[in-house]
Amino acid sequence: MKRIGAVFLIFLLAFTAVPMARAETTSAAPFQTMADLYASWDEWPDYVCGVWTETGGMDCLTIGIQNNADGEVGKQEILDLIADDSTVRFVYQPYTEAYLRRVMDEISDAYFGGDGIVIGLGIDYSENCVGVTILEDKKDEEATKALIAALRAKYGDAVSIDYSGPIVPSVAKGIQAPSLLWMVLPIAVVLCGLLIWMKRRAMLLQTVDGDTKTVTAPLSTAAVKQRVSEGVAPTAALDERVREAIEKTDT
Amino acid sequence: MNNEQLRACLERVRGGDKEAFGRVYDALKQPVFTVAWRILRSQEAAEDVTHDVFVKLFAAPPAPAVNNPRAWIFQMARNRAIDVLRRAQTADGEDAALAAEDALGERLLRLDVEAAIAALSRREREVLTLRLNADLPFHEIAHITGASLSSVYRTYRKALKTVQTTVNGGAV
Numbered sequence: 001m002k003r004i005g006a007v008f009l010i011f012l013l014a015f016t017a018v019p020m021a022r023a024e025t026t027s028a029a030p031f032q033t034m035a036d037l038y039a040s041w042d043e044w045p046d047y048v049c050g051v052w053t054e055t056g057g058m059d060c061l062t063i064g065i066q067n068n069a070d071g072e073v074g075k076q077e078i079l080d081l082i083a084d085d086s087t088v089r090f091v092y093q094p095y096t097e098a099y100l101r102r103v104m105d106e107i108s109d110a111y112f113g114g115d116g117i118v119i120g121l122g123i124d125y126s127e128n129c130v131g132v133t134i135l136e137d138k139k140d141e142e143a144t145k146a147l148i149a150a151l152r153a154k155y156g157d158a159v160s161i162d163y164s165g166p167i168v169p170s171v172a173k174g175i176q177a178p179s180l181l182w183m184v185l186p187i188a189v190v191l192c193g194l195l196i197w198m199k200r201r202a203m204l205l206q207t208v209d210g211d212t213k214t215v216t217a218p219l220s221t222a223a224v225k226q227r228v229s230e231g232v233a234p235t236a237a238l239d240e241r242v243r244e245a246i247e248k249t250d251t
Numbered sequence: 252m253n254n255e256q257l258r259a260c261l262e263r264v265r266g267g268d269k270e271a272f273g274r275v276y277d278a279l280k281q282p283v284f285t286v287a288w289r290i291l292r293s294q295e296a297a298e299d300v301t302h303d304v305f306v307k308l309f310a311a312p313p314a315p316a317v318n319n320p321r322a323w324i325f326q327m328a329r330n331r332a333i334d335v336l337r338r339a340q341t342a343d344g345e346d347a348a349l350a351a352e353d354a355l356g357e358r359l360l361r362l363d364v365e366a367a368i369a370a371l372s373r374r375e376r377e378v379l380t381l382r383l384n385a386d387l388p389f390h391e392i393a394h395i396t397g398a399s400l401s402s403v404y405r406t407y408r409k410a411l412k413t414v415q416t417t418v419n420g421g422a423v
Contacts, residue, residue, distance in 0.1 A: 029400070029401065030400070030401035030404050030405065040408070069253055069254070069255065073388050076388070076390075077388050077389055077390070080388075080389065080390050080400055081389070081400070081404060218419040219415060219418050219419055221411065221415055224364065224411065224414055224415045224418060225383055225411065227364040227418075228364055228368065228379060228380075228383045228384070228411075228414065229383040229384055231281050231282055231284075231285035231380075231384045232281070232284060232285045232288050232289075232365065233281055233284070234280060234281070234284040234294075234297070234298050234301060235294070235298065237298070238280070238284070238298045238301060238302060239280075241298075241302050242276060242280075242301075242302055242305050242306065245302065245306045246269060246272065246306065246309050249306065249309060249310050
């Protein structure tokens with residue numbers, strides 16, 4: 001009887017030790033859930049392609065990561081940092097968020113606004129591409145077809161195309177469009193205000209002897225990380241020392 | 252140079268291939284020097300440590316069983332730098348300032364970011380440098396420094412925030 005009791009006790013301890021050990025391990029993680037870790041990010045790590053939810057809430061976030069060594073290291077890093085692995089799932093995606101942002105900026109600079117073809121731009125994280133919205137009315141124009149061909153040639157499947165009517169219809173049948181003056185007036189007011197603000201700011205920046213102090217924009221976290229990672233270079237003399245030491249080791 | 256490329260080069264270094272060693276040296280000398288410099292704050296001492304690390308690497312490269320040779324190299328650099336720092340301790344136990352006025356130090360102190368890093372604690376400098384210059388994941392840094400993963404992560408975030416605040420003149 002005593003032996004049966006001892007065996008039972010051993011089984012009981014064994015089954016409770018496993019969850020206790022797991023709790024001890026996971027309690028070492030600094031964040032309980034993926035949502036907690038995500039909230040701590042000032043900016044996304046380089047290996048992240050996208051973050052979205054498929055549950056409609058923050059209980060489980062989907063993280064897009066690249067299908068390469070960096071992505072695997074990043075995935076493991078995330079899992080090490082959170083206690084509850086069920087709050088994250090991973091999908092492999094080809095393009096990082098940083099790359100898609102650059103694509104979006106390039107398309108915006110080159111095509112947005114000018115001839116009215118491109119009327120919308122945005123990153124679709126779940127599809128891992130930049131969505132380009134083209135005005136439906138211009139769909140069959142040669143300029144539009146050339147633009148789409150150029151985007152496909154340069155960016156491949158990092159870009160998706162869709163079509164839409166105008167964001168704000170400028171003229172509806174029977175209603176006269178506002179005159180040009182009423183469209184330009186608010187812009188002129190804003191520009192004047194901007195000029196006054198800039199002049200005032202320049203006056204505030206002037207020192208007593210008339211020079212203007214230089215004000216630089218604050219560095220973002222990404223810029224700080226970039227500067228830190230540039231590191232410090234040793235002198236050229238080190239190369240010679242190492243080379244001589246290797247030669248001596250060899251002989 | 253990622254771990255796979257490094258492993259391939261070190262395989263050849265084990266056979267005495269100096270060209271392979273040269274590629275490893277060119278790829279890693281700056282981050283190794285940076286780790287040593289940010290701990291020791293002395294160009295001469297950091298170059299001595301860097302020299303010793305690479306000479307030892309050529310003479311006795313890590314075995315093929317070492318899964319993460321990159322972390323192995325930076326651990327060696329960090330440990331050697333700490334040894335040098337401890338030997339330079341003054342009699343009353345305080346860390347000595349190792350030639351902070353050397354030419355390189357003066358030049359670099361004019362760069363905002365390095366000045367901000369210089370103001371961090373040694374642990375913060377270590378973690379920040381191992382993360383951003385040695386490119387090591389947090390769990391490897393925890394293993395190298397002997398700290399917990401959560402402590403390493405918090406130290407890194409705090410150090411980065413402090414550097415950013417300092418560089419931006421107190422405004423982030």
